[in-house]
Amino acid sequence: MSAAAARDRTGWLAVPAVAYLGLAYAIPLAFLLARSVTGPDGFTLALFAKFFADPFSWRVIGNTLRIGLLTTLLCLAIGYPVALAMARSKGIVQVILLTAIILPLSIGVVVKAFAWQIVLRRDGVVSQALVASGIWSEPQRLLFTEGGLVVGAANVFLPFMILPIYSVVKLIDPRLTEAGATLGASPFYRFRKILLPLTLPGIISGVAFVFSMSVSMFVIPSLLIGDRFQMLATLTGRAFLLMRDEALGSTTAVVLLILALSIVVGSTWIAKRLGKSA
């Protein structure tokens, strides 16, 4: 048996996962898609036309995209330096950093939401620190604001930004930046011209993960901002669970799916292009 044939056979290892995804994900998704384009007289796009004709729908889409974008940017801003530090650290420091990133994943969102409630309340540490530093003259509301939601969501999704970047940085030869330094390049120039382009695939993967999870989050907004702020996922949940409006629920779910899918496909395309040009 040739090596190529042996390699081909390893593809069968994916069968259980593919079968599982087909049963648990693809089939229900197909039903959902079918429901969103079915009317009393058969195929129709009327549900989408109705949805997009409503200004409220655009507000919800705007909320979803804005929160997704802000959460992703915050995760990137915090996560990128952490990923660099982790990749360049050694021994026990690296273990501690990795544990600090991965361990919070085991804590449920509900627990985190209650924790944020304590941190962000008017007599909480953040508010007290802002008053003590003179930035605020008196404690103000931080809970149940868009800012609170973004901070809370970033807390949950941060590992999904750090880990892809970390795995890419680990593969970069540190001597490349050292060579730049010996040639007189400033730290900022070395970062912009050497490190950043090489870490772009990791950044794009992280952005795709965090953005797609942020736009489709359901429990986090319910707990951190309440019922006064609607995103596509919360609207979908409400349509199915409360209003029993399958038409609305399947329409919003498909819009959300297309949104998340285009981010993943778009970022994969960008990553491939960068890979070719690198």
Place this chain on the structure above:
Amino acid sequence: MTSNTRSDGINRRTILAGFGAGTVASLGAPQILRAQTRELVVGGAASHKAWVETHVQPLFEKKYNAKLTFEGTRSLVNLEKMQKNKDRPYLSVVQMDDPVMILAVKEGLLDPLTAAKAPNLAKLKPGTVHMDGQWANYLQPWQGIAYNTNVIKEPPTSWADAWDPKYKGRIIIPSLQNTEGLANLFVASSIATGKPMAEAMRDTESGFKKLVSLKPNLLTVYNQMPQAFSLLEQGEAHMIVGALSSFALQRRLDGAPLGLAAPKEGIFPVPSGIAVVKGGPNADLAFAYVNELLGAEVQNKIAPPTFALPTNVDVPIPAGMPTNATMHTIDWAFVAENRNSWVQRWDREMSM
């Protein structure tokens, strides 16, 4: 040749025979027992499991020589179970919120209660038997204003207190997607128009306009009750307007610094309905179970621990419950017709 027979006369064959007989006995016994003891499956709220198992189950099982299984979940999940198993129902009784009962009635899932099948129907307070006996209320937890006693020393006296500017950013109300969220819509209408509550409940236009003016005072609109109470107990919120007695008074009993006021305009019942599933197993047992929950013996047991008002006229109001407050009756059929459009309007007008 070695012998398989031991000195006590037990050989491999007798052991195998004994094992086989034991297996048959152990497998067969439950069937025999099941034939003697019928099972009743009741679908209800997860939070009801404790009092059902403590106060109702032993009494029912002994009295009727039956086994009671309580499946604790949410009202809408129970509805789903009834819909999906319509041809072969396995639930016999459901304990659900009244708005969900209406959906069940619309889909023909309930077997109406009659005085012949549940004699205690005759003992219920007016307004607690709905849609010609499709379901009845066995208890009435109530909605008032929960307040933090560390911050508010005098209990609020009116629902209108929520609009006081001194509570800017300190008020929590339930979402309209929660059953208890409807009270604020009706109260707002009554405050805005001065109409009696029964009339104001139909004027939701005025209710929405008044509710919008509450926005500056809102800390949040909850759909997760424990979180709302946590904020109240921490002092971040000062009042939960439209809070449930069953939750608030239990928290107070557990030592939380909060009180529950019954405002002068009256209080709202939180509909705890019970109904028999059409075509469900052991219909006679199902009606007997409903009759027990509507009866004085069970209501005397379950009203105090659930901080609810009894619906049976022979049962005294438990200590600590409001005795003189007006209890407003909600027209759930009217709610069912309009709720989705109200929720859609709520999303648009109450959003940040």
